[in-house]
Amino acid sequence: GNSVTQMEGPVTLSEEAFLTINCTYTATGYPSLFWYVQYPGEGLQLLLKATKADDKGSNKGFEATYRKETTSFHLEKGSVQVSDSAVYFCALRGTNAGGTSYGKLTFGQGTILTVHP
Amino acid sequence: DAGVTQSPTHLIKTRGQQVTLRCSPKSGHDTVSWYQQALGQGPQFIFQYYEEEERQRGNFPDRFSGHQFPNYSSELNVNALLLGDSALYLCASSSGGYSNQPQHFGDGTRLSIL
Numbered sequence: 205g206n207s208v209t210q211m212e213g214p215v216t217l218s219e220e221a222f223l224t225i226n227c228t229y230t231a232t233g234y235p236s237l238f239w240y241v242q243y244p245g246e247g248l249q250l251l252l253k254a255t256k257a258d259d260k261g262s263n264k265g266f267e268a269t270y271r272k273e274t275t276s277f278h279l280e281k282g283s284v285q286v287s288d289s290a291v292y293f294c295a296l297r298g299t300n301a302g303g304t305s306y307g308k309l310t311f312g313q314g315t316i317l318t319v320h321p
Numbered sequence: 322d323a324g325v326t327q328s329p330t331h332l333i334k335t336r337g338q339q340v341t342l343r344c345s346p347k348s349g350h351d352t353v354s355w356y357q358q359a360l361g362q363g364p365q366f367i368f369q370y371y372e373e374e375e376r377q378r379g380n381f382p383d384r385f386s387g388h389q390f391p392n393y394s395s396e397l398n399v400n401a402l403l404l405g406d407s408a409l410y411l412c413a414s415s416s417g418g419y420s421n422q423p424q425h426f427g428d429g430t431r432l433s434i435l
Contacts, residue, residue: 208363238423246428247411247427247429248413250423253423293364307352307354307369308354308366308369309366312363314362314363
């Protein structure tokens with residue numbers, strides 16, 4: 205079955221530091237890949253997505269590139285802010301060659317990010 | 322434009338009881354998925370509803386059941402509650418049934434079992 209593995213956390217950085225959160229996946233077919241962010245006491249917010257190999261998703265300074273050859277979708281940001289402190293989840297959703305979604309999202313275990321001033 | 326709304330926000334039950342959680346999807350969305358998020362873990366897929374039918378189901382026992390109404394809102398029912406059912410229950414909505422549109426999440430219902 206499908207699975208997602210994220211780097212173990214928590215990750216603690218100083219403001220303006222470079223961020224990388226590693227994510228690798230196992231899936232058959234043509235999965236779409238997502239990063240979601242969860243702030244304390246809230247649900248998940250979609251941060252960015254990529255639907256095919258070599259696609260780069262980007263939003264709010266965060267980027268991730270869909271690497272089929274390494275089955276990876278690492279999240280990066282060049283300069284983090286205190287407001288980026290949250291839990292980050294990598295997720296995949298299986299699709300077939302025609303783009304039909306299999307519906308369910310499979311999540312990694314999450315990575316806690318804390319940014320200090 | 323209202324997003325996904327869930328009710329109640331918090332709920333406390335005892336073992337053996339039954340609970341119903343509710344979800345209204347984002348405007349324009351017709352597909353609802355439910356997830357269970359245990360403390361410190363990623364969400365686990367429970368099931369998905371489209372056109373008032375359960376379309377896909379995760380690895381959860383029959384104690385977990387659901388329903389989707391003609392207005393696309395949905396309910397999650399859990400019978401014979403166990404301590405292990407304590408979790409944040411998230412509802413997510415999307416559009417187009419089998420399309421590859423992203424899912425949008427509500428803030429969840431925190432269920433505590435005593």
